[in-house]
Amino acid sequence: MQKTVSIKDLIRKDNNKNKLKMGVEKTVPFLLFALASISILTTVGIVSTLLYETFLFFRDVSIIEFFTNTEMKPLSRVEPSFSILPLLSGTVLISLVAMLVAIPIGLTTAIYLSEYASVNVRKAVKPVIEVLAGIPTIVYGFFAFTFVTPLLREFIPALQATNALSPGIVMGIMIIPLVASLSEDAMNSVPKAMREGALALGATKLEVTMRVVIPAAISGIIASFVLGISRAIGETMIVTIASGSSKNLTFDITQSMQTMTAYIVEVTSGDAGAGTTAYYSLYAVAFALFFFTLIMNMFAGYISRKYREAY
Template identity: 75%
Template sequence: MLKAGSVKEMIQQKKKATSSTSVIEKAVPVLLFTAAFISVLTTIGIVFTLIIETILFFRQVSIAEFFSGTVLRPLSRVEPQYSILPLIMGTMMTTIIAMLVAIPVGLTTAVYLSEYASTGARKVLKPMIEVLAGIPTIVYGFFAFTFVTPVLREVIPGLASTNALSPGLVMGIMIIPMVASLSEDAMSSVPNAMREGALAMGCTKFEVTFRVVIPAAISGIIASFVLGISRAIGETMIVTIASGSTKNFTFDVTQSMQTMTAYIVEVTSGDAAAGTTIYYSLYAVAMTLFVFTLTMNMLARYISRRFREVY
């Protein structure tokens, strides 16, 4: 038999335990929300630092000069000039070259994996191709600078030791797995009934792929291209190492060109004192870069959602 006192004690103990449990139950969601909120704070932090310093930059340099001039000469003592166009040009040229590699190779790789390869071959090939995506970009930079550029110089005599062509090509190789893997996902989700229907009508496999599967998966495929472009725009180390730091406003990819990302690296590693125009220009360029990539990413999501065929 239990004594009356011990029952009372037990009840009290139970109450105590319940109240501490209920405190924990109430505290946990708050703590977890704080953790989740840090990712929102990160975005707010990025946007605010970029906006504030960019505004300070535009107090010293006019927006018109920044977006319409063609000369970027931040270090000139006599007459420094700040225009982002040479950097946008550099970014655009390397990105175009990269996508000229990544889109055809990535898409055909996806077609092979999704439509032609046997299950066994796909299981082996896919992870191997994805290894390419796991290699740090600094390694690609080393590869572009010490191997691809010297090899290309044998073929193209006028090629400078730092140029836009070689990092563009290497960046394209880096993006292949991204395009291939996302496009393959899109193609794999096209139902087999559609393929079988086309085959039954007498189409060859090639015709099935290009007339049925690719059109049906086009939203995912285009989204993968757009994400690839965004990746190429934001890529830093390959272009910093292999494309040099000449702020050229030119279409000539055999010459050194600086991208937006490479400019940021150059300025930050040059110890620009806080408060100088060069220092603020860093944020204006980063802001432009951020807006470009964010737009691309949102566009990709919009395309894959808006134009997705649901079966």
């Protein structure tokens, strides 16, 4: 009643093409391996260019001077001098302001969402916070420069047009979603049974949160802080726009100051020609930046891995 289809014959015919099939089978892993090694090449590229050009820089400038000098005048024709300290102070200060905003607000947001909020509130709030995380940093820079700084100057007349305070605050706002979502993840992974144990003893939600949940999730929470700091150190556009380019070794947040990242922008978009000491200094600063952020990211990874093993 049916026409006979000899599938076996058809398959056998296909098997004659098996050489091609097996050839593909053997080639694909090598191709994919080659693609996967691009990511390693990228790292090698970053590390080797930074190392090489930094090496060239330290032929011109003594490494001790670079870390002890307090004057940073890379483009001065009369007496150029190089020091990372003013850039470090700018970076640390602005990051500090940012974390003073991001840590309290980020952590309490995480606590609210993980411990208090109803399912509906959570469903409504989380996407908004994700939107906050998706806004390009250039928009935050614009916000800091054209809105936050003028607003702050109403209250603090001494505030300069470019300063550390405004970009610090805005950067903190930018980092809130990062701290909030990572801390919330850490708190969510605390077993329900631990909360129930405390609640059954008559503890309030706040007490459960403070004495049970946070201690149990502490390494994840700290990891989120560390990642936040790393993010602050590496952030470029907000500070380039709103914190100015004065290379002052100062801790006055009303002053204009420059971070490591903003320095890189200034030199690359400026007149320092390739081969000049100012040009090489760029790589020395970038190397320091790369090094600090790498250490922090690895540290954060290490502590959050550790807490995952705990349960």
